[in-house]
Amino acid sequence: MGNATHVTIVYQLAADSRSQAEQIAENISIEQSVEMPAGTVPASASASLPTIEKVDPIDENLWKAVIHYPVSIIDGDPTQFLNVLYGNISLLDGIKLLDVHDQYFAELLSGPAFGIQGIRKLLNVHTRPLSCTALKPVGLSAVELAGRAGQFARGGIDIIKDDHGLADQSTAAFTERVSNCLKAIRDGEQHSGKRTCYFPNITTSPARLFSRFQLAVDLGAEGVLISPQLTGIEAMHEIAKTAQVPVMAHPAFSGPYVIPKSTGFSMELYYGKLWRAFGADAIIYPNAGGRFTFSKETCQALNQQIRKDFCIFKPSFPVPAGGIDLVSIPDWIKEYGKETIFLVGGSLYKQDTGIEQATATFQQMLGPDE
Incomplete structure (x- = not known):
């Protein structure tokens, strides 16, 4: 399959001594491959x-281990790739994945089908940052949600995505919601004079995911929202490979993978590399200073990873x-730059001037x- 012979994984290990860190690295290499003495x-x-290439100190009681895995144990299977990354060791404390070297990704995965430039072309917006909002709340009827979508479109929003809590509830069933919202958005565009794209939430069980995706496309949606931690990351990859519309990834259910300091993944690896490699054209993450606890430095590093050169993959939009x-x-534009989609929801709804x-x-x- 390709030229790569090994996948190189970089870990952070919690250990009191070099000898303990080296033993943990040895245990990882066995656990994630042959799983026997x-x-x-x-x-x-x-x-x-x-x-094991090396085990080096990072800080007090923290070590970095670099381990090379033969690609033969992955054999071109993206799900097995994830298993090798974080299978049994996900059950152990004190092991965090910091990075996976680039060389094998492009042989295994296809990355975003549209990326930054593809989404810009869809909107015919080439240089400024993009705007996005979330259609909510769950409990409104399809007609009520469409009314809100129409107001956003009249105001000139670039992208309207469903709130991740909108699924196929009886109050606003998927087909009815998407149909009504698209009609309202097309009407709103006549007032604004510009394009507004709608990304309905297709997240559901594997048995229904692809039919819901195709239904959204057939109804005229310009993109889709998916929560890959709920559907399975490879399901997002399969949808992205169809290259029909852009895929926006939502981080619901992924917190335990990126929040702990001593387990899980670095945000840059999980959202910035894995989700991008598995096909996310735009990647939503919890910004600093909001309802969640991520630092500005972490968010900035993630932005850079999502956009920067990575194998042959198109750059994705950080959201x-x-x-x-x-x-x-205005302050966030100065901080993050123009190649960003700014997602503002509640703050638009609460303005006295109206949506x-x-x-x-x-x-x-x-x-x-x-």
Whole structure:
């Protein structure tokens, strides 16, 4: 399959001494490959054993281990790739994945089908930051949600995504909601004079996911929202490979993978590398200063990872969200730059001027498309 012979994984280990750290690295290499005592591995399976490149100190009682796994134990299967990354060791404390070297990703995965430039082309917006909002709340009827979508479109919003809590509830069943919202958005575009794209939430069980995706496309949705931690990350990859519409990834259910300091993944690896490699054209994450606890430095590092050169993959759009106040948008533009989709939800709903005017104000803050 390709030229890569090994997958290189970088871990952070909690250990009191070098000898303990080296033993943990040895245990990881066995646990994530042959899963049996080293002395009992048959000679014919010895090629499946990883090699430990180094174990170096990071800080007090923290170590970095670099381990090379033969690609033969993955054999071109994206799900097995995830298993090798964080299978049994996800059950152990004190092990955090910091990075996976780039060389194998492009042989295994296809990355975003659209990326930054594809979404910009869809909207015919080429230089300024993009705006996004969340259609909510769950419990409103399809007609009521469509009324809100129409107001956002009249105000000139770039992207309307469903709230991740909107599924196929009886109050606003999927087909009825998508149909009504698209009609309202098309009407709103006549007032704004610009394109507004709608990304309905297709997250559901595996048995229904692809039919719901195709239904959204057939109804005319310009993109889709998916929560890959709920559907399975490879399901997002399969949808992205169809290259029909952009995929926006939502972080619901992923917190335990990125929040702990001593287990899980770095945000840059999990959202910035894995989700991008598995096909996310735009990646929503909890921004600093909002309802969640991520630092500005962490968010900035994630932004850079989502956009920067990575194998042959197109750059994705970072989508900071989670309680961004409308008045703070100019400051966040200075912080994060123009290649960003700013997702503002509640702050638009609470403006005294109403949704349409609040959205128009949001658009003005983003500046002209030069």
